[in-house]
Amino acid sequence: xxxxxxxxxxxxxxxxxxILGITLIVLLIAGTLGYTFRKDLAIAAxxxxxxxxxxxxxxxxxxxxxxxxxxxxxxxEKPFTALLLGVDQRNNEPARSDxxxxxVVRPKDSRVLLISIPRDTYTEIIxxxxxxxxxxxxxxxxxxxxxxxxxxxxxxxxxxxxxxxxNGLKDVVNALDGIALPITKDxxxxxxxxxxxxxxxxxxxxxxxxxxxxxxxREDSDFxxxxxxxxxxxxxxxxxxxxxxxxxxxxxxxxxxxNFKTDMPPSSIIDLSKQILTSGRPQISSFTIMxxxxxxxxxxxxxxxxxxxxQAKKLIDxxxxxxxxxxxxxxxxxxxxE
Numbered sequence: 594x595x596x597x598x599x600x601x602x603x604x605x606x607x608x609x610x611x612i613l614g615i616t617l618i619v620l621l622i623a624g625t626l627g628y629t630f631r632k633d634l635a636i637a638a639x640x641x642x643x644x645x646x647x648x649x650x651x652x653x654x655x656x657x658x659x660x661x662x663x664x665x666x667x668x669x670e671k672p673f674t675a676l677l678l679g680v681d682q683r684n685n686e687p688a689r690s691d692x693x694x695x696x697v698v699r700p701k702d703s704r705v706l707l708i709s710i711p712r713d714t715y716t717e718i719i720x721x722x723x724x725x726x727x728x729x730x731x732x733x734x735x736x737x738x739x740x741x742x743x744x745x746x747x748x749x750x751x752x753x754x755x756x757x758x759x760n761g762l763k764d765v766v767n768a769l770d771g772i773a774l775p776i777t778k779d780x781x782x783x784x785x786x787x788x789x790x791x792x793x794x795x796x797x798x799x800x801x802x803x804x805x806x807x808x809x810x811r812e813d814s815d816f817x818x819x820x821x822x823x824x825x826x827x828x829x830x831x832x833x834x835x836x837x838x839x840x841x842x843x844x845x846x847x848x849x850x851x852n853f854k855t856d857m858p859p860s861s862i863i864d865l866s867k868q869i870l871t872s873g874r875p876q877i878s879s880f881t882i883m884x885x886x887x888x889x890x891x892x893x894x895x896x897x898x899x900x901x902x903x904q905a906k907k908l909i910d911x912x913x914x915x916x917x918x919x920x921x922x923x924x925x926x927x928x929x930x931e
Contacts, residue, residue, distance in 0.1 A: 651859035665861045671915040672699040678756040690731035692822045697912040706912045708905045709819045709881040715894035753857045761852025763801030771798030823879040880925035
């Protein structure tokens, strides 16, 4: 009797062991498939539950420029260009585009080229009939004048624009629970006429106010400030993609509200976002047009280095050529923060 009971227990243990083994194998396979198709599942979820919702929110930010027809993005086809504007407006001061970046996006290759133009660059303001700091173009005539001026400065058209007011940046970063920034020593803003703040070094994540202070800090040089804007964009992309939470998109759209404007149609933004999601993190290459500080009529300006302007034009030529493979693209020289 005891022997028969013992045999039953051994059979039960073997059966249980087989079930656990099979279950473990199934879980491993399911986990592997879940990882393999994670992006596909995210896109499917986006299409089912969020796509229409997000498109309606993006419609609030859709602001085509006067006299320009909508230009849908051809997904998975040729490269396209865009002017990225970071607008800073404090108190009752006129708004100026403190960040001006000409971007070439190659969706098929998942690559982006960023050409940064320092805000004090001395150039002809198209539509104003005079030379001034390039960031004053936005103050004089908004996105349209800023876009026309940058196009004339670089000798290349910008198919789209996207403008974000820095007032919305702080809340967006906070919604992402912070952002990683490569700050290796304390940044202290202490000049009399500037807002006072200190950003501590070597923190794992920085909150929205710290990120805003990071992009606004300008005591060292305009070149360094421009490089920090590029670093912030890279860090922001890394943070969004690392979270891998499609469900946060509507929340971010709500936060941006009136702080974000673009002439790229909402449907194109959604298609492009899904394309980037399936292609992986975009590889971002950056180049800044350097200048020499000088005073004209007692006003400080940056006189752009002509060699840098020529290099920027060659980079744009290379990256906008759809026949160039990733290996054939002209690479910008590495520029370090001083």
